[in-house]
Amino acid sequence: MSEAGAAVHAEHEREGFVRHYIFSKDHKMIGRQFLFAGLVMLIVGGLLAMMIRWQLGWPETPLPITGLFSEEFWDGDSWLAQTLPYGTITSEFYNALFSMHATIMIFFVVVPIMVGAFGNFLVPIMIGARDMAFPTLNMLSFWTAVPAYILILLSFFVPGGAAAAGWTSYSPLAAVPDYLGVAGPWGVNLWCISLIILGFSSLMGSINYITTIVNMRAPGMTWFRLPLIVWAIFIVSILLLLAFPVLTAALGMLLFDRLFGTHFFLPEGGGDPLLWQHLFWFFGHPEVYILVLPAMGVTSEILPVFARKPIFGYRAMVYSMIAIAFLSWIVWGHHMFQSGMDPALGTAFTLTTMIIAVPSAIKTFNWLGTLWGGSIRFPTPMLFALGFVFLFTIGGLSGIFMASTPVDIFIHDTYYIVAHIHYVVAGIIFGIFAAIYYWFPKMFGRMLNETLGKIHFFLTFVFFNLTFFPMHFLGVGGHMRRIYNPLHYEFLEPLQGINVFISVMALCLGASQLFFLANFLWSLFFGRRASENPWQANTLEWTAPSPPPHGNFLTAPVVYRGPYEYSSPEVAEDWLPQTRRVEVASAGGHG
Amino acid sequence: MSETATARLEPFESPLTPESWGKLGMWIFLVGDAMTFGTLLAAYGAVRFASADWPHPADVLGINMTAFMTFLLICSSVTMVKGLSAARHDDLAGFRRFIGLTILGGAIFLGLQAYEWTHLIHSGLTLSGNPWGASLFGTTFFIITGFHGMHVLGGVGYLLCILALGWNGKFNGHNYHPVEIAGLYWHFVDLVWIMVFTFVYLL
Ligand code: HEM
Ligand SMILES: [Cu+2]
Numbered sequence: 001m002s003e004a005g006a007a008v009h010a011e012h013e014r015e016g017f018v019r020h021y022i023f024s025k026d027h028k029m030i031g032r033q034f035l036f037a038g039l040v041m042l043i044v045g046g047l048l049a050m051m052i053r054w055q056l057g058w059p060e061t062p063l064p065i066t067g068l069f070s071e072e073f074w075d076g077d078s079w080l081a082q083t084l085p086y087g088t089i090t091s092e093f094y095n096a097l098f099s100m101h102a103t104i105m106i107f108f109v110v111v112p113i114m115v116g117a118f119g120n121f122l123v124p125i126m127i128g129a130r131d132m133a134f135p136t137l138n139m140l141s142f143w144t145a146v147p148a149y150i151l152i153l154l155s156f157f158v159p160g161g162a163a164a165a166g167w168t169s170y171s172p173l174a175a176v177p178d179y180l181g182v183a184g185p186w187g188v189n190l191w192c193i194s195l196i197i198l199g200f201s202s203l204m205g206s207i208n209y210i211t212t213i214v215n216m217r218a219p220g221m222t223w224f225r226l227p228l229i230v231w232a233i234f235i236v237s238i239l240l241l242l243a244f245p246v247l248t249a250a251l252g253m254l255l256f257d258r259l260f261g262t263h264f265f266l267p268e269g270g271g272d273p274l275l276w277q278h279l280f281w282f283f284g285h286p287e288v289y290i291l292v293l294p295a296m297g298v299t300s301e302i303l304p305v306f307a308r309k310p311i312f313g314y315r316a317m318v319y320s321m322i323a324i325a326f327l328s329w330i331v332w333g334h335h336m337f338q339s340g341m342d343p344a345l346g347t348a349f350t351l352t353t354m355i356i357a358v359p360s361a362i363k364t365f366n367w368l369g370t371l372w373g374g375s376i377r378f379p380t381p382m383l384f385a386l387g388f389v390f391l392f393t394i395g396g397l398s399g400i401f402m403a404s405t406p407v408d409i410f411i412h413d414t415y416y417i418v419a420h421i422h423y424v425v426a427g428i429i430f431g432i433f434a435a436i437y438y439w440f441p442k443m444f445g446r447m448l449n450e451t452l453g454k455i456h457f458f459l460t461f462v463f464f465n466l467t468f469f470p471m472h473f474l475g476v477g478g479h480m481r482r483i484y485n486p487l488h489y490e491f492l493e494p495l496q497g498i499n500v501f502i503s504v505m506a507l508c509l510g511a512s513q514l515f516f517l518a519n520f521l522w523s524l525f526f527g528r529r530a531s532e533n534p535w536q537a538n539t540l541e542w543t544a545p546s547p548p549p550h551g552n553f554l555t556a557p558v559v560y561r562g563p564y565e566y567s568s569p570e571v572a573e574d575w576l577p578q579t580r581r582v583e584v585a586s587a588g589g590h591g
Numbered sequence: 592m593s594e595t596a597t598a599r600l601e602p603f604e605s606p607l608t609p610e611s612w613g614k615l616g617m618w619i620f621l622v623g624d625a626m627t628f629g630t631l632l633a634a635y636g637a638v639r640f641a642s643a644d645w646p647h648p649a650d651v652l653g654i655n656m657t658a659f660m661t662f663l664l665i666c667s668s669v670t671m672v673k674g675l676s677a678a679r680h681d682d683l684a685g686f687r688r689f690i691g692l693t694i695l696g697g698a699i700f701l702g703l704q705a706y707e708w709t710h711l712i713h714s715g716l717t718l719s720g721n722p723w724g725a726s727l728f729g730t731t732f733f734i735i736t737g738f739h740g741m742h743v744l745g746g747v748g749y750l751l752c753i754l755a756l757g758w759n760g761k762f763n764g765h766n767y768h769p770v771e772i773a774g775l776y777w778h779f780v781d782l783v784w785i786m787v788f789t790f791v792y793l794l
Contacts, residue, residue, distance in 0.1 A: 134616060137616075214615065215609070241619060241626075242622070245624070245626035245630065246627075246630045248627060249634070252734075253634060253734075256718070260718050262718060262719050264638065269726050270641070270726060275634060
């Protein structure tokens with residue numbers, strides 16, 4: 001077995017610290033780098049959300065940081081004293097808060113963790129490859145993302161503060177620096193530049209994922225034996241490849257409008273503000289599926305493992321993902337029902353939007369079918385995966401309401417939309433947690449603590465729903481989204497009690513994450529050592545050591561079967577790894 | 592039986608060999624790049640259709656010279672094909688000559704574009720101003736042709752690297768993929784120019 005010899009040799013390949021931890025070309029290390037970058041940004045984005053809720057619950061009340069500093073400090077002209085005068089959130093800073101919260105969560109947390117971290121870590125090892133097709137490009141993709149991260153964080157500290165035109169940066173508000181009424185234009189400029197850089201990183205990632213999945217599958221790993229998470233990453237890579245350049249081009253135009261006096265999006269120069277909306281949402285709706293498909297993939301990996309049953313309708317799962325990928329290009333208009341649209345066109349977008357709910361529903365029913373009659377276990381990854389299914393169902397249903405134009409005219413730009421966004425996008429964070437609890441043993445070679453994990457899940461699940469469900473009521477009550485101080489509007493005063501309730505729950509939700517942080521950091525160094533296959537799962541990553549060495553496998557894997565053959569009658573155990581060949585006595589033993 | 596199965600290490604289904612992965616990678620990159628150009632051209636179409644005072648391109652832009660530039664780029668695609676074929680047939684002199692000619696074609700294109708831009712800027716057309724009507728005419732003209740010009744510039748640099756790498760016969764009948772991949776890029780840049788020429792100059 002000369003291959004085995006080569007793999008073992010690769011394991012002993014000696015690397016310096018810098019090449020191993022910083023400029024690593026190993027897909028697993030790059031995956032970990034993206035994971036840490038994403039988690040740091042999750043903390044930043046979460047803290048911004050806490051400040052948003054503080055302002056909405058107790059408008060213009062100083063944050064509990066005022067006492068930490070002296071009177072002279074607040075009178076001084078340090079960055080903090082200027083941005084948060086006496087600890088109070090100003091209206092300008094509030095606009096930056098919600099704009100940057102969304103931008104960070106979508107572009108710097110969910111995509112980097114799902115695609116950058118788990119895509120990188122899992123794709124080669126789940127298809128039985130030693131690494132990505134282009135390891136150097138993979139490293140470049142991470143190191144191109146780093147300046148984007150730095151610029152977006154730096155933008156808080158430039159004159160005028162960070163971008164404050166919303167994560168959608170609608171024009172003309174975003175296209176003319178003066179309209180935002182802040183002291184300098186660099187917030188939105190840096191926002192554009194940072195996202196353009198991120199686009200390059202994403203493009204390099206797509207090239208790698210697609211080439212790797214097309215070319216480097218192990219012998220026997222046919223397309224329909226691929227784990228669903230690999231399918232999800234494959235489809236998402238294609239969506240990113242097609243969608244992100246549209247945003248990049250639009251951002252370039254916006255930047256030219258802001259810096260060089262062009263008028264792409266400004267009516268006074270013959271441009272069209274709606275053009276921005278079309279381009280943004282032509283990117284934006286595929287983007288929401290870029291966010292959610294990997295979480296769906298994670299769920300499809302985890303449910304069969306802990307229900308000890310094959311996934312229900314493997315092919316239907318694949319085809320519905322493909323259907324979503326196609327349909328997501330023709331629904332963008334549902335974000336523009338209120339922007340002035342031909343009613344006939346509006347009806348068409350209503351229809352396509354309703355249709356895209358069908359494949360999503362197929363997936364949900366298939367998950368339920370997977371659970372049906374299973375011998376279900378409830379370790380933390382399973383709990384988070386089930387949580388994701390629950391939240392996605394609610395978010396998907398509220399989406400249907402909004403998809404019908406007459407209803408949307410009423411609830412557009414209210415807290416109803418905020419509720420929907422969070423049930424779907426923040427629900428994806430449940431998918432991320434599920435993935436971390438599930439693959440942490442493989443990534444770091446140690447188990448996370450189950451008790452802390454369960455506490456984390458229950459608190460997060462309860463406070464999540466108590467935070468976001470009442471937002472539906474606020475929205476139907478007419479509470480606008482993106483407003484600084486609800487008490488400025490007389491008709492919103494009766495709703496302020498709900499706002500206070502939500503803010504308290506949101507602070508508890510934030511605090512609950514400390515259980516995760518503690519668990520993660522502690523287990524990283526002191527957790528129980530993980531065995532090769534702690535969950536008794538079938539997919540290839542569990543046949544490699546935990547954590548896998550350079551080159552992943554000690555012997556090159558050969559695949560004989562699909563990824564979800566749990567409780568198979570062919571073997572005594574209730575799992576049957578993809579690499580296991582079962583000798584069948586009868587003829588025609590083709591796994 | 593399982594012995595022979597494990598001995599096969601190449602990907603199970605894929606018809607592609609590792610040498611040609613780079614080719615797939617370049618195709619994927621070009622799809623992404625095409626989306627960027629597509630967005631710019633779509634935006635161009637949108638603002639032009641909505642405009643009441645869009646000048647007729649032929650009145651402002653010199654069509655004859657750009658027609659020559661188009662011809663030049665097409666010729667450089669032909670020499671690119673010949674350069675690749677020379678490399679595949681171990682014809683080092685042919686490789687040097689044809690890749691050199693391709694680079695020359697790209698360089699003359701850039702020179703002519705620089706001349707055209709200077710001329711237009713002197714007659715008043717700028718990024719945000721246009722003496723003949725809609726200011727977005729100038730904006731879209733400079734952004735689209737500029738973005739394409741950057742691709743040509745990148746391509747000239749890329750081909751210079753290929754020429755330098757292959758100067759001493761590195762590329763041959765067994766190892767020609769890097770030349771082929773560079774060729775894909777160059778043909779793409781050529782194809783995009785034909786679109787740009789059609790939409791921005793002719794229509
Ligand atoms: C069942 C499928 C879905 C339907 C029918 C649907 C429908 C809609 C509609 C009609 C809107 C626009 C509402 C308005 O602004 O007036 C909307 C907004 C939004 N949706 Fe969905 N949606 C679905 C799934 C998703 C998923 C899976 C995600 C993300 C993973 C998502 C994320 C968002 C976001 C972020 C917005 C708000 C964008 C903004 O204005 O900032 N949706 N959805
Ligand atoms: Cu949408």
